[in-house]
Amino acid sequence: MITFNRIACIQAGKMGGAMAFAQEIASYAKDSFGVKFEVAIPVGGNPSRIGWSATYANLAAMEAVNDKMLADKKYQQLVAKSADFVVSGATRDSIWRHL
Numbered sequence: 001m002i003t004f005n006r007i008a009c010i011q012a013g014k015m016g017g018a019m020a021f022a023q024e025i026a027s028y029a030k031d032s033f034g035v036k037f038e039v040a041i042p043v044g045g046n047p048s049r050i051g052w053s054a055t056y057a058n059l060a061a062m063e064a065v066n067d068k069m070l071a072d073k074k075y076q077q078l079v080a081k082s083a084d085f086v087v088s089g090a091t092r093d094s095i096w097r098h099l
Contacts, residue, residue, distance in 0.1 A: 001098035002062050007051045008082070009090035015041075015048065018085035022050050025078055029054075032072065035065050062095070 010018045019041070026037040037052045056062040069075050 002056045002059055003053055003096045003098065004056065004062055005051060005053045005094045005096070007049055007092045008085075009046070009087040010048045010050055010085055011087055012048070014085045015050075018050050021078075021081060021085055022052065026052060028075060028078055029069070032075065033065050033068050059095075 008018075019039075022039045026039050029035050029037050035054050035056075037054045040051045040053070041047070042049050042051075054062075054065075056065070
């Protein structure tokens with residue numbers, strides 16, 4: 001099993017819009033690609049962050065979904081909206097393998 005995590009830092013005063021945006025992206029991903037992204041915000045540390053995570057059977061499955069997302073124009077239009085909320089250059093991804 002593989003878990004993908006993306007953490008984005010949110011611009012000051014934009015958390016409300018960012019939370020709605022995060023749910024919109026997650027909903028589109030589920031409906032269009034069959035992947036369920038969990039959306040979360042931190043309980044401690046920097047509160048101006050939001051995260052998505054999804055679990056895949058293996059790296060190949062994750063890559064297949066990623067390829068579909070990159071080729072999907074509607075998804076790319078949604079991602080472009082992130083510029084309204086996310087601090088440029090302050091997004092971090094991680095990929096974890098389950099033991």
